[in-house]
Amino acid sequence: MNAFESIIEELDAIQDPKQLIGEIFQRFGKKAAIGTSGQLTGVVMIDMAEAAGVTPRVFTIDTQRLFPETYQLFEEIEKKYGIRVEKFGPDPQKIQNMIQEHGEYLFFDSKEKQEYCCHLRKVEPNERALATLDVWLTGLRADQSAARAETPRFQIITEGKEKRPILKVAPLIDWTEAQLRDYAKKEGVPVHALLNWNQNGWYYESLGCVICTTPIGPHESRRAGRWRWFKEDADKECGLHVPPKKDEI
Ligand code: SF4
Numbered sequence: 001m002n003a004f005e006s007i008i009e010e011l012d013a014i015q016d017p018k019q020l021i022g023e024i025f026q027r028f029g030k031k032a033a034i035g036t037s038g039q040l041t042g043v044v045m046i047d048m049a050e051a052a053g054v055t056p057r058v059f060t061i062d063t064q065r066l067f068p069e070t071y072q073l074f075e076e077i078e079k080k081y082g083i084r085v086e087k088f089g090p091d092p093q094k095i096q097n098m099i100q101e102h103g104e105y106l107f108f109d110s111k112e113k114q115e116y117c118c119h120l121r122k123v124e125p126n127e128r129a130l131a132t133l134d135v136w137l138t139g140l141r142a143d144q145s146a147a148r149a150e151t152p153r154f155q156i157i158t159e160g161k162e163k164r165p166i167l168k169v170a171p172l173i174d175w176t177e178a179q180l181r182d183y184a185k186k187e188g189v190p191v192h193a194l195l196n197w198n199q200n201g202w203y204y205e206s207l208g209c210v211i212c213t214t215p216i217g218p219h220e221s222r223r224a225g226r227w228r229w230f231k232e233d234a235d236k237e238c239g240l241h242v243p244p245k246k247d248e249i
Pocket of ligand 1: 107113114117118119122208212
């Protein structure tokens with residue numbers, strides 16, 4: 001049994017997410033961090049950490065194509081909780097080369113080019129963030145997509161060429177949108193302006209880059225607003241959250 005497996009056994013006994021988040025930051029300090037794109041789940045986790053009496057380390061992946069409302073939310077979070085949201089961005093030289101070779105809007109051309117753009121703007125910065133961590137707290141929820149329904153609360157993933165183990169934790173994995181909304185209302189949690197946007201039943205379910213993220217209609221799947229020009233059944237993940245293989249759980 002490796003060190004993380006015994007830690008998982010201990011942490012798994014804690015059912016209350018606030019207590020779990022507090023325990024993780026007490027044990028791991030700055031080697032733990034909440035990764036958030038500005039979704040409700042991420043901000044609720046920050047609020048829970050504060051309520052548990054710890055100051056959480058928080059990071060985001062700044063693809064440099066985020067909505068203005070996302071940057072506004074991060075400012076609001078920093079002000080309310082007295083923390084800094086660390087921004088990990090892409091390598092400017094690689095982005096320049098990509099745009100020169102394929103154009104700024106390469107993601108329209110093919111799934112491969114969309115994944116290439118996501119790799120440079122999201123996956124690589126995320127890897128740099130993970131290189132500083134032992135524990136990555138994510139806002140994944142089982143009700144977000146079929147792929148995410150398989151996500152366990154605790155998962156050991158590996159980072160870097162050395163395949164260093166990292167504990168990935170989804171404290172609110174079984175929470176619903178309604179539970180999050182109730183919590184946010186009760187505790188005065190800052191909510192992303194686009195998550196309060198609704199026109200004729202169309203609303204934003206996920207928050208990503210401009211153009212690649214659009215609102216979804218009343219009967220659409222939750223990831224339908226991403227990369228609309230691809231088929232509905234195409235893989236709508238960006239590479240940050242690869243579903244676990246059985247032996248990684
Ligand atoms: S979501 Fe779109 S713009 Fe953002 S990194 Fe992926 S392909 Fe590029």
